[in-house]
Amino acid sequence: MREPSYLDCGNGRRIAYHQTAGKTPGVVFLGGFKSDMEGTKAIWLQDWAKAQGRAFLRLDYSGHGQSSGVFEEGCISEWAEDARAVIEACCEGPQVLVGSSMGGWISAILAREIPQKIAGIVGIAAAPDFTEDSMWGNFSTAQRAELIGEGRVALPSEYGEPYIITRRLIEDGREHLVLRDPLDFPFPVRLLQGTADADVDLSVALRLLDHATGDDIRLTLVKGADHRFSTPECLTLIGESVEQVIAAAS
Template identity: 45%
Template structure:
């Protein structure tokens, strides 16, 4: 993004009340033309809005004359709240609050990993409110819908099951940072209530999925399964043979920008 490109408005949004209140950090680049879409970034588990892909879509939005919204879930990045309090329902509530606050026109949801799951749940909620016309498209990057039930629970060791039962969480090392991943009993139990791969998913918009076939965290079989649950939508699945989970290499970002351009062009 050049120095003359528009800069996002940085703000904080309070979600919830009482002991459940938390401040969410938001970066909002308003759309110059309200008729053009706003890109809404929904990040992954333990990622934040300063990540490579999030920053790249904001730069692309500025260059293309689109709006963009990035934010951190509670317990992530610059937002308040404790990470261990996080659940899909809690982060979904925050996502919908940010959309309500920052997006008035059409939007393209861009969900990465867990953000793909939250994007699907957000669309379900918006459609239930009668706001389906606002959803212009959905771009998913290594989406992980139902990952607690699909990927975590089937692989639990006996030690991890005991830890969940006795202390309410377990930890596992991650190659993405020095701190271990933490998975709580609340996250897993709440995940069962938010499953989307239980029947037909209707988004009512075009969908483009970018999935690496060398992804060590979310197997590409899950992307294929998701496609099977989207029979009524116009779905494009791009499998990247040597792609990892992050899909943040220059070539990957080029594919992401092209997917967004195709979505905007209709």
């Protein structure tokens, strides 16, 4: 496995990333909660971009993968800062952001903060505001009390060890919600959602589609696809969606 490059941020965090050169607009893959840049979608998209001769970048947020930091100490604003820092430091011109799950939320945050650096967005099972709507909103009274009193609560995960959810994560997430205030996408957007996704409900995709404003926003539903969205058919659809965004943005 090729060693990553690193960006030393002024905030003390060291962010690992892989970048390949190519034509613009480039493509940036933003992964999900507690995932890393070695996942199926990230690697497939890198190979796809290379075959297209297109610039590509994937990264690990702090506390994820090969970047510095401890996952349990991180929060949404810091992970968005990590993505923004790498994009601004390493990418030439506007980029197409491909945001998977939490990466879809981070893409929306960056659409507010640096719209001039975004050529378009492809959201894969995008999960905006999930710390409030999916986590806090579904906590039991006992879990909320534990989170407030102890500062953390453990949630079971089908992906491995339990997720440790911190009070800081929940409170920081509340400061960066994107479905409560205006959310403008002044560039082409393609949202992809599986109907068998057990982690991000279909209603989230519909809410995002209804809430966001923009002249070119489309939602594609894939019957039977789960949250991983990594079957050969789903991966092909991701590539086609990026192509659509690039064509519409040019």
